[in-house]
């Protein structure tokens with residue numbers, strides 16, 4: 001448990017568009033830690049599963065969806081979750097589909113990312129300090145956590161007597177700068193690059209989780225076909241919102257169904273990002289400023 005941490009809290013859930021709270025959990029309390037990077041997007045809810053296991057929940061865009069994807073305080077969000085003792089993050093996101101076979105309503109657990117954000121978001125905890133570090137990011141999502149999550153999501157979405165929701169894995173997500181959606185030309189270009197999905201919010205969130213040595217996996221829900229289908233109109237918010245409500249209900253169901261097993265897996269060692277930054281720091285200790293060490297010590301043990 002971290003100094004300000006919650007006993008036995010290991011899993012943090014970040015809710016995206018349409019997912020502003022969880023249901024069927026027992027509310028414990030709300031916390032709003034001020035981090036060296038400011039306050040998180042919303043107060044963080046601590047709730048327990050039926051077994052008594054605690055989980056943390058944070059609404060990425062705020063509970064009233066008042067924070068634009070370019071302005072999400074991702075550093076504060078990740079730092080706040082880490083300060084509570086969270087070791088693994090399950091993030092949810094509403095995404096556009098760049099592939100015919102990924103239909104609105106489908107769930108996708110991607111394994112790769114293409115960064116099309118435009119350097120207007122703070123992307124590193126080391127930014128603004130005199131400490132230089134380069135995190136390894138070849139596999140942007142925690143492979144071991146993803147390996148646990150995929151079968152759990154598939155199992156959670158099997159519906160008795162009904163068609164099950166399709167779950168795709170090993171897909172590539174393009175993260176673009178919003179808030180406007182893509183042009184048709186961009187949408188075609190992303191497909192040619194190998195993109196399968198598109199959203200506006202997984203970066204820098206996943207990069208920051210890696211810098212803070214948190215395991216991070218994404219459960220994406222497709223809401224639309226973006227702008228690449230020649231005979232269809234390009235994506236609109238109305239179209240996204242139409243699918244969003246059903247997707248959010250399914251996401252809430254998935255969350256409460258998988259969290260117990262996920263907690264056990266993380267307690268048992270799944271998610272191996274802890275220690276991953278140890279050899280990423282270039283600036284020798286004797287050249288690091290005390291104030292930078294204090295700030296970075298909030299998220300990493302190498303600055304104590």
Ligand SMILES: CSC[C@H]1O[C@H](OP(=O)(O)O)[C@H](O)[C@@H]1O
Nearest residue numbers: 016017069093094199200201240
């Ligand atoms: C409401 S459509 C665009 C918006 O939806 C996604 O948000 P999130 O990833 O938080 O679910 C996408 O990234 C955009 O921010």
Ligand SMILES: Nc1ncnc2[nH]cnc12
Nearest residue numbers: 094095096198199200226
């Ligand atoms: N088509 C799209 N582009 C970017 N972000 C999205 N979120 C949901 N659909 C999207």
